Amino acid sequence: MEAERRSEITLDTSQCVHCGLCLASCPTYQVSGIESESPRGRIFLLERIQDDPTLLNDNAMRALDDCLDCRACEEVCPAHVATGHLVESWRAQAAPLLLERGPQAMKQFRRMTRPMRLLLGSPLGLKFLQWLARLTRHPYFGGWLTRLPFVPPAASNLACGLPAHIPHRLSRSYPPHPRPGCTARVMLFSGCIMDAIYAETNCHTQDLLELGGLEVVVPAEQRCCGALHMHGGAPEQARRWAIANIEAFERSGAATVVVNAAGCGSMLKEYSSLFSGDPVWEPRARQFETAVEDATVVLASLKLPEIEKGATTVTLQDPCHLSHAQGIRREPRQMLTRAGYQIVEMKESDRCCGSAGIYNLTHPQMAQELLRRKIEDIPDRVEWLGAANPGCLMHIQSGLCDRPKAPETAHPIDLAWEAYRKAGLIGGVS
Ligand code: SF4
Ligand code: SF4
Structure with missing residues (x-):
């Protein structure tokens, strides 16, 4: 469909x-x-x-x-x-x-696409990004860093939305834990922000896929999906990374590429459009994009163990690139319901929160108005807000951090992982 x-x-x-x-x-x-x-x-x-x-x-x-x-x-x-x-x-x-x-802010951030290539394009750049994000969350240095005169207010605001705990390793270095009798091999697409800032979510995705009986490979040579560069008007860079990702998939021997970030998933599913008319890369990109699946779709199909419904309530923001671009709304709900959560629906849960790649940095006024409207729509007394995209998570969290009684934010995969951990079905700490 x-x-x-x-x-x-x-x-x-x-x-x-x-x-x-x-x-x-x-x-x-x-x-x-x-x-x-x-x-x-x-x-x-x-x-x-x-x-x-x-x-x-x-x-x-x-x-x-x-x-x-x-x-x-x-x-x-x-x-x-x-x-x-x-x-x-x-x-x-x-x-x-x-x-x-273009307007000043637009020019400033369009110029950033080049330095972003260095940060997002290699494991070393991602390690630096991870270190910078940890520094930003530091109780002393964080406040000082985000108040430096050259840091735009929109970037300082967004820094409030970073997760409280940022790991010291990229998720791609997390060792696999295959269980006996794996039914198929899948490649986990580690992404860039997910690999560095939300590394735990990638590790949790791997754990859940393994719980469902799959063998997970995370090729070290994969790269950023290229969505930020594509949206920022730099398709050449997006094409270079697409080639690296297609080659990594072809070498992995996996049947499926599993992705847990809505923006990346939508981009990966449209790789062939980057190579229109190219006799070599268009067919390879088409083969790649048909193998791409969102993690919640794969997990919903695996029928993980059912946990008895508890009292914990979750509302979901449906990221635009999951709902409108990929038509996925049912599966995150199925996955969380199976993990024992109570879903409380939010009004217009698929209306954009204003994050939209780096839109919240280039268009802060519109982004903040959309965020204000989104926060108004969060149901009362709900304990968690789930969003399956790092940009939405960070943006929404930045609007909630100084609000009393605000729900906590998390990727739905993290919520499911926590439920299975509490049930003793996934061991250890991430
Ligand atoms: S006005 Fe909007 S809905 Fe109607 S055809 Fe044009 S784009 Fe589509
Ligand atoms: S902002 Fe408006 S015109 Fe642009 S993609 Fe969204 S709905 Fe369409």
């Missing part, structure tokens, strides 16, 4: 019949009420710019750059217009222009 929907989406603006059915689902339109900040408005702008590039003035550029790429509009569009994809393609083409003429 999901594959069917993905094959139906079109990058052709002429498919838009201007019906406006997408408007109500667009978070930037909900906040601004302005047509140019809606999917229909953005399609209209793209059409006009294609006809006459001189029409690209600052207002048009800002309206297109304000798109969260959340894909909410794509899910409801009867003509299957891929507005998020279209805007993303435009950004890749217009990257030099945005650097030259």
Whole structure:
């Protein structure tokens, strides 16, 4: 069903019949009420710019750059217009222009895509990122570091959302614990932020997959999925990492690539679009993307032991790139219910929280307004808020850290792992 929907989406603006059915689902339109900040408005702008590039003035550029790429509009569009994809393609083409003429904050963070390549592109860079994140959480140095004059306020805010405990090793160095009688081999996609900042979640994913009878391999040569660079208008870098990941998968002997970060999963499932028309890489990328599965989908299918329902309540934020881009909503709930949690639904749980890659850094005002609305929608007295994407977790946590009686935030995999640990089905500490 999901594959069917993905094959139906079109990058052709002429498919838009201007019906406006997408408007109500667009978070930037909900906040601004302005047509140019809606999917229909953005399609209209793209059409006009294609006809006459001189029409690209600052207002048009800002309206297109304000798109969260959340894909909410794509899910409801009867003509299957891929507005998020279209805007993303435009950004890749217009990257030099945005650097030259875009607003100051936008330029500053677009320039960051190069240093980000060094941080996210190798285990050494990730170790440095991990160390920096630990320093930021340090009770003395942390406050000092985030108040340095060159640190933008949006980055200081986001630092409040970092997890309290950040490990000293990358998750890819965690040893496998295969159980006898494994039924299949899977490759765990370790990612970049997940590998460094949320390394424990990757280790927990591995434990749960092994509990379900799978052999898990975590190739050391895999790289970042490339989503941040793709969204930031640097597709060349995304392509280089995609090649490294495809080769790592082919060598691993695994049948499935398991991924626990919604943004990475959505990117990995679209790798073939990076190589359109390439006779060598397009077919290999297509084979790779059909092997990609979200971890909650795999775990729900493994039918892990059922734990008796307890009193612990969880509400779920459905990340845009899990719900709208991949159509996955049921499986995280199934996994947590099986692990004994009570799910309390949040209003519009699939509305973007404002994180959207590095959108919360490049567009702090809109991101904070979307975060405020998200926090307002969290049900009362719920103990946990789960989100299967590192960006959403950090962003939502940053909005909750100074609120009394706020729920704790965690990846749903961590919650499931904790329930199985308490039940004695997974041993030791992570
Ligand atoms: S993008 Fe789709 S839903 Fe939106 S106006 Fe065009 S056809 Fe209608
Ligand atoms: S991708 Fe999201 S923000 Fe962009 S036009 Fe569609 S609904 Fe609006």
